[in-house]
Amino acid sequence: MLQQSGTGTFPWCVLRATSVENGFVEVKFKPLEGREDQAGGIVWRWKDGDNYYVARANALENNVSLYYTANGRRNTLKYVDAPVPRNVWHTLRVEFAGPQIRVALDGKTYIDFKDSHIGGAGAVGLWTKADSVTSFDDFSYGSAK
Numbered sequence: 001m002l003q004q005s006g007t008g009t010f011p012w013c014v015l016r017a018t019s020v021e022n023g024f025v026e027v028k029f030k031p032l033e034g035r036e037d038q039a040g041g042i043v044w045r046w047k048d049g050d051n052y053y054v055a056r057a058n059a060l061e062n063n064v065s066l067y068y069t070a071n072g073r074r075n076t077l078k079y080v081d082a083p084v085p086r087n088v089w090h091t092l093r094v095e096f097a098g099p100q101i102r103v104a105l106d107g108k109t110y111i112d113f114k115d116s117h118i119g120g121a122g123a124v125g126l127w128t129k130a131d132s133v134t135s136f137d138d139f140s141y142g143s144a145k
Contacts, residue, residue, distance in 0.1 A: 010054075010069075010074065010127065010128075010129055012043055012046075012049065012052075012054075012125055012126065012127045012128075013125050013126045013127075014043060014046050014123045014124065014125030014126075015123055015124060015125055015141075016123050017123075018123045018124050018141065019121040019122065019123065020044065020045075020121055020122070020123075020124055020141060020142070020143050021045070021119075021120055021121035021122075021143070022096060022097040022098065022143065022144040023095075023096065023097075023141060023142050023143040023144045024093060024094065024095045024096070024140075024141060024142055024144075025042045025043075025044050025093070025094050025124045025139075025140075025141040026042075026091065026092070026093040026094075026138075026139070026140050026141070027040070027042060027091070027092055027126060027136050027137070027138065027139045027140075028089050028090065028091050028092075028136070028137045028138045029057070029089070029090055029092060029126075029134055029135065029136050029137075030087065030088065030089045030090070030134065030135040031057075031058075031059035031084065031086050031087070031090075031132065031133075031134050032086070032087060032133040032134060032135060033086075033133045034060070034130065034131040034132040034133055034134075035131055036060075036129075036130040036131050036132075037058060037060060037128070037129040037130040037131060037132045038058060038059035038060045038086055038132050038133075038134070039056045039057065039058040039059075039060075039127075039128050039129045039130075039132045039134065040056060040057055040090070040092060040126075040127075040128060040132070040134045040136065041054050041055060041056030041057070041092070041126065041127035041128065041129075042054065042055050042056075042092055042093075042094050042124070042125075042126065042127065043123075043124065043125045043126065043127045044094060044096060044122065044123075044124045044141075045096070045118045045119070045120065045121070045122035046122045046123040046124065046125060047118070047122050047123075049072075050069060050070075050071055050072040051069060051070055051071065051118060052068070052069050052118065052122065053066075053067070053068050053069075053094075053096070053101070053115075053117075053118055054066075054067045054068075054069065054074075054127045055067075055092065055094045055101075055103040055111070056092075056127060056128075056129070057082065057084045057090060057092055057105050058084060058129075059084045059085065059086040061084075062081060062082060062083055062084050063079050063080060063081050063082055063084070064079075064080050064082045064084075064092075064103055064105050064110040064111060065078065065079045065080075066078045066101060066103055066111050066113055066115075068115065068117040068118055070117060070118070075117075077113060077115055078111050078113050080110045080111055082105050082108075082110050084105070089137075090105060090106050091104075091105070091106055091107065092104070092105055093105075097144050099114040099115055099116045100112075100113075100114055101113050101114070101115060124141045126139065
C-alpha cells in the first residue's frame with residue numbers, strides 16, 4: 001500500500017523501469033481528505049515528470065477526468081460526472097492502445113476517447129493533486145497481447 005499525504009501541485013510516483021505502449025494500468029484507491037482536492041489517478045506513457053497521460057477520479061468534484069501533460073502543462077481532454085464517495089475503496093482502470101483510451105471507475109467505463117498527443121512506450125504509475133490524502137493498493141499493469 002502507498003499513501004500520498006504530503007502536498008504538491010501534481011505529485012506522482014512511477015515505476016521508471018516499466019515500458020508499456022499499449023496495455024492497461026489498474027489500482028484501488030481511497031480518497032481520504034483534502035480541502036483543495038481528493039483525487040486518485042493513474043499515469044501511463046510517462047516519459048518524464050513533464051510528459052505523460054493521467055486519468056483521475058476526484059471525490060470533491062464527483063468526476064472522472066482524462067488529461068495529457070506536455071512540457072509540464074496539464075491539458076484537459078475530458079471530464080465526466082461520476083460518483084466517487086470519500087473514504088471508500090474504488091478501482092480505477094485505464095486501457096490504452098494506439099490513440100484509443102478507456103477509463104473505468106468501479107467497473108464502469110466513463111471515458112472512451114481517442115488522443116495522439118503522447119505516443120510510444122512509457123512508464124506507469126500513480127498520481128494525485130494538491131493536498132489530496134489518498135491511499136493506493138493492488139497496483140497492476142500489463143501490455144496488450
